[in-house]
Amino acid sequence: MARPKKSDGDARARLADAVGRGFRTGGFGGAGVDALAKGAGLTSGAFYAHFESKADAFRLAVADGLAFLRGGIAQFQAQHGSGWRDPFVDFYLGERMEVGLDEACALPSFSSDVARSDAATRAVYQGELERLADLVAQGFRGTHARQRAIALLAILTGAADMARAVKDDAVRREILAAAKVAAKAI
Numbered sequence: 001m002a003r004p005k006k007s008d009g010d011a012r013a014r015l016a017d018a019v020g021r022g023f024r025t026g027g028f029g030g031a032g033v034d035a036l037a038k039g040a041g042l043t044s045g046a047f048y049a050h051f052e053s054k055a056d057a058f059r060l061a062v063a064d065g066l067a068f069l070r071g072g073i074a075q076f077q078a079q080h081g082s083g084w085r086d087p088f089v090d091f092y093l094g095e096r097m098e099v100g101l102d103e104a105c106a107l108p109s110f111s112s113d114v115a116r117s118d119a120a121t122r123a124v125y126q127g128e129l130e131r132l133a134d135l136v137a138q139g140f141r142g143t144h145a146r147q148r149a150i151a152l153l154a155i156l157t158g159a160a161d162m163a164r165a166v167k168d169d170a171v172r173r174e175i176l177a178a179a180k181v182a183a184k185a186i
Helices: 008-030 033-039 044-050 054-083 085-092 106-115 119-138 145-165 169-184
Strands: none
Touching: 008 033, 008 044, 008 054, 008 106, 033 044, 033 054, 054 085, 054 106, 054 119, 085 145, 085 169, 106 119, 106 145, 119 145, 145 169
16 A cells, blocks of 8 residues: 655744754754755755745744743643642753753754844744743732743753853752752852
8 A cells, every 4th residue: 555645734833843943953054955845854955845934944943942831831730730840941951951952942943043043033032932921921829920920931941042052061960950950049
């Protein structure tokens, strides 16, 4: 029996996954359209059938990646209730730091490239970041919940960036341990 032909939606989903992985590992400047398409098992022509430009694909990767993080935080909030923060911090700066760069969190992975990108990409990032901060703030009690949410996201993002950048595993562990203490104090 012949294999059913994959739908256009399958190609778009494969491309979305491939561009997320490609931009995480190579950054915006280091990921070419041909390599991004190849990562999905497609041609650059197929890439342009789904995206107007590489920047358009990057915007999708940013939006999808931050939405994925938001979904993960929502799961921790649902599972742990008001005590969600500490288990999430332990997971994010523990188990989640063991994945390959191609699967790393979008927030630290994309932030520096977004800072150098066009206004449309920065607007997508900001919108997703605002939604993310709002969700995190809902998980805090008391005053200054939004400020606390932004501080938590900043600590996690900075720690992930620094820990992935250092060569020495002892220094990496020190960064992650210090960040856990700071994040849990918020």
